Amino acid sequence: MTFLPTGEQLAFARSLDAMLAAADTPAAVRAWAGDDPDPGRALWGRLAEAGVCALAVPEEYEGMGPLPVELAHAFVALGRHAVPGPVVETVAAAVLLGELARLGDRGPAKRLLPALATGERTATLALAGAEDVRGGTEDVRERALPYALDADRADTVLVVRGERLWRAPGHGPVRASADPARRLARPASGGELLAEGPAVAVAAERARRWAMLATAAQSLGVGLALLDRTVAYARQRSQFGTPIGAFQAVKHRLADTLLALEFARPLLFGAAVGLADGHAPDGDLAAAKVTTGEAAYTAARTALQIHGAIGYTEELALSLWLRKARPLRDAWGDPATCRAAVLRACS
């Protein structure tokens, strides 16, 4: 066993990181949160050029995948730079379409996948499990449907309800998230029925796993960025004539944050390797999701506390990551759901 990234994986991660560092992502995030999606879309284009959008797409649809380990590396970088938009959801949509094709229904993949792989188009996705949509009034069924991230800005809005895959005709009102760069709306019902049958549910499950992996990786990146910035601040901010990083209370809190992140990282990559090997590491994925999510939230709490009042403002770029940590922790499997999945996988 060699549980280390290959030279190529490292080089890929480093080049993405360098590209994003040079791209002024904070400005793109703020614009995305406001009225201007263009800088975010431009960023998307560059990520696509670097191959990020192709990682979850099979080769026959212009992809390079599926490559979950590379995807995890890429999404750590996306989190580190707080890249806005339906990045996870586009990956999950690609997995859904690719899996449907593998199971025999190639129509939707042929139509939609190549454009997702090249980054020409973006997608978002809402998955409602079978049990969520059975019975109840229309109103109850609607509320059981999750929000689709950036449904107002993605080119394609996909919805799975039980065993049906729809292309939604639009979306409901956009609701504000605690992270202003996350735009939440429920997809409108109806639209075009793209596929139907048990394969849809199987493909949706696979999409959900990849979404968990990508979100976990993004969380880790967010946590690492928060820690980096906070360490830098603690070295430079002085009170009582001393850099605050010299105070033991500050040191220990930062050390604990590093511990949390460094023990989440192997779970993330372990789960990615499991996905690559083709077995279904449900417990591993859930463990990675809950651990990276909690570690990033710990990092956010630490960052806020160590920055003092200045960390509590939206003016400081730190806020872009602070406000991401908690929503990511709860997206695509909140901690309670993930912990339950870990235990289910034990028996």
Add this chain to the structure above:
Amino acid sequence: MDLSYTRTEEAFRAEAREWLRDHVPAEPPPSLETAEGFAAHRAWEAELAAARWSVVSWPEEYGGRGVDLARWLVFEEEYWAAGAPGRVSQNGVQLLAPTLFDHGTAEQRARILPPMATGETIWAQAWSEPEAGSDLASLTSRAVRTDGGWLLSGLKTWSSRAAFADRAFGIFRSDPEADRPHRGLTYLMFDLRARGVTVRPIGRLDGKPAFAELFLDEVFVPDEDVIGEPGQGWRIAMSTTGNERGLMLRSPGRFLAAADRLVRLWRSEGDPGDPALRERVADAVIGARAYQLFTAGAAARLAAGAPSGAESSLNKVFWSEYDLALHETALDLLGPEGELADGAWAEGYVFSLAGPLYAGTNEIQRDIIAERLLGLPKGRR
């Protein structure tokens, strides 16, 4: 030891409950961290004051009811249980007023307290500076002697609600030659609309202009607005920070009501099959009760004449961490819906995030607890 309320206390409770039942707005007003909400909360303060409920523990001559701490605690229980609005006049009532009671002149009390009680004058606290937060004594804003008063210059920051408030109180360096940073400071009050004051609102995490920076350029303050003796600012300020951390800032009533709301949320939204969440809800209930009883003990000791000391640091660490844990539990109960910024719990959560920072960070409070209550050696600071 006795946990039952006296007949006077129960009568007071009944009177407060009845008034609140008839007057608390059915729809909560907008957030007091916005211009619109600030105005609505100011109007609410006036309504409270008209029935003399705005400052129940103050002497009657200033608009209060002169009740003791026990009845103040009873009032707070009723206030928060009734779902009444947050208190926009908090900084003045809890920090400046006790300072004036201890160190102000009769003239200052008569002039300043009644409009504070009615919400006509809302006060901001102007202590922190960009380079002087935890190390407040290193502040550099100046007060320079002039004819009949002082000229204030410098930069104050993180001043809660200063974007909409009327006046501010703060400490300033009046003697730069003093041998130690804690000496040579003077405690003054000034008008936020005076010539030379520029207020720049700062957006907090959720974008609301909850606090502001104050640029001061030779702002004139007359002698009558100096509190205590010039040069004694530090001592005066420190004698009242206990209030900021202690009982008055966060009453147990507030947390009892919040724990109650949490239990209701758990019943309606929660997953009773999730034991970890269930345990955290139970812990919130237990924590509120612990804080209530701890506070009852502290109030009784104060009533018996004991000084309020480093104990207030215990309070501050407890309520700030409690408040945050309670709100985190609520958001976890809501699951993905907890992400919504306009949800009923969202504002409380954002507010609770700052609890471990303001009124002295919890790191500093833990040092105080360790050094003053446990007698551990003083660390390097």
